Amino acid sequence: MDSLNRINFLQKNNIQPMRLEGMVSIDSQNNTVSFKDTLSNMVSELNEVTNKPQQMSADMLQGKADIHDVMAAVAQSELTVQAATAITGKILQTYEKIMQIQI
Numbered sequence: 643m644d645s646l647n648r649i650n651f652l653q654k655n656n657i658q659p660m661r662l663e664g665m666v667s668i669d670s671q672n673n674t675v676s677f678k679d680t681l682s683n684m685v686s687e688l689n690e691v692t693n694k695p696q697q698m699s700a701d702m703l704q705g706k707a708d709i710h711d712v713m714a715a716v717a718q719s720e721l722t723v724q725a726a727t728a729i730t731g732k733i734l735q736t737y738e739k740i741m742q743i744q745i
Contacts, residue, residue, distance in 0.1 A: 688723070691722045692722065695716045695719050698711060699712055
């Protein structure tokens with residue numbers, strides 16, 4: 643496909659070229675958020691989810707929480723840690739593949 647046909651195709655199908663600025667658009671208001679900020683937010687949310695069972699256990703001992711809520715928080719924490727571990731593994735695999743690319 644020559645360059646003129648490619649430009650016409652992109653304009654006709656409303657396809658925007660990819661911006662390689664190290665930014666990821668994931669915000670609900672379509673704001674651009676950096677990859678660093680995205681990872682930072684994910685780590686802080688992971689920290690909150692993993693600390694929640696400890697807080698709820700203390701509340702349960704004081705009679706402020708139900709055992710079912712504590713068990714649900716523990717299960718959610720376990721799933722979150724498993725997902726974070728899987729995502730971290732995929733990120734490392736991708737990084738290793740990128741490092742193998744010869745320029």
